[in-house]
Amino acid sequence: MSQRDQQNPARPLSPHLQIWRWGPHMLVSILHRVTGNGLAFVGLPLLVWWLGALASGPEAYATFQSVMGSPLGLLVLVGVSWAFFNHLTSGLRHFVLDIGAGYELDLNRTWSIASPVIGVILTTAFWAAVLLK
Amino acid sequence: MGNGTPIGRVRGLGTAHEGAHHWMVQRFTAIGNLVLMSYLVVSFALLGDFGYASVTKWLSTPIAATAVILLVISTFWHARLGIQVVIEDYMVDAGTKFACIAALNLAIIGGGAFAIFSAAALAFGGNA
Numbered sequence A: 001m002s003q004r005d006q007q008n009p010a011r012p013l014s015p016h017l018q019i020w021r022w023g024p025h026m027l028v029s030i031l032h033r034v035t036g037n038g039l040a041f042v043g044l045p046l047l048v049w050w051l052g053a054l055a056s057g058p059e060a061y062a063t064f065q066s067v068m069g070s071p072l073g074l075l076v077l078v079g080v081s082w083a084f085f086n087h088l089t090s091g092l093r094h095f096v097l098d099i100g101a102g103y104e105l106d107l108n109r110t111w112s113i114a115s116p117v118i119g120v121i122l123t124t125a126f127w128a129a130v131l132l133k
Numbered sequence B: 001m002g003n004g005t006p007i008g009r010v011r012g013l014g015t016a017h018e019g020a021h022h023w024m025v026q027r028f029t030a031i032g033n034l035v036l037m038s039y040l041v042v043s044f045a046l047l048g049d050f051g052y053a054s055v056t057k058w059l060s061t062p063i064a065a066t067a068v069i070l071l072v073i074s075t076f077w078h079a080r081l082g083i084q085v086v087i088e089d090y091m092v093d094a095g096t097k098f099a100c101i102a103a104l105n106l107a108i109i110g111g112g113a114f115a116i117f118s119a120a121a122l123a124f125g126g127n128a
Helices: A024-056 A057-069 A071-098 A107-130 B008-011 B022-049 B052-059 B062-090 B094-123
Strands: none
Touching: A024 A057, A024 A071, A024 A107, A024 B062, A024 B094, A057 A071, A057 B052, A071 A107, A071 B022, A071 B052, A107 B022, B008 B062, B022 B052, B022 B062, B052 B062, B052 B094
16 A cells, blocks of 8 residues: 555645745755765765775776776766765754754854855865865 | 544654654764764875875775774765655655665665775785
8 A cells, every 4th residue: 555545635745846935945955965865876886986996906996096087087076075065064054953953044044055155165175185285 | 643642643644654763863873974074084185195005005004994994884874864765755656665775775785895895805905
């Protein structure tokens, strides 16, 4: 029996994305899910490939390096690192909301804008640190 | 689903029919990810040279090997919980939902086991 059959059909379904006027609160929430999925479906396979290539020896690692060092590979790496830092800042926002703080309209809006902005700043700082080393 | 108290009337109506434990473990693994990814990010920034010799030398040290293995466990577990929620939200049919979560489990455990084995093999000086 599908879940719909168990539900009272009189209960309304939630409106989906196209119904609402976009705002920062909505964007930060959707970005959290999108970047989480990106990390799971792209970031983790890269982590597996990286460790597997290292364990398989210098030739396998050279293949990994040549693919990920290409312009497209670097774009993917920058994207994954941005997804991580974005997911990190919106995740920290979730921790604050979880303890019941930060729901005042202005404060909530401010952090909804700040968390993706801080995510971009951290991504930039990370690549600056790696490339300037 | 009960029909007595207000909480009893709504309990089990979510897409997963339960959830407090799942919700808590999602937070605990998030804290693990925060600590271990901070270590990885700082290590990458300090490493500078990503050549085979440099990376294997770093990854063969006991602290780096332990941290990377724990990182694999924490991130794969966290991803497993997160993707499960997405599946529960968008897969309406119970059979499809079951099949997707079964496939997710295989991918997470298979990928995670391979990653942990690889990190351990390097640290123990396997075939590298």
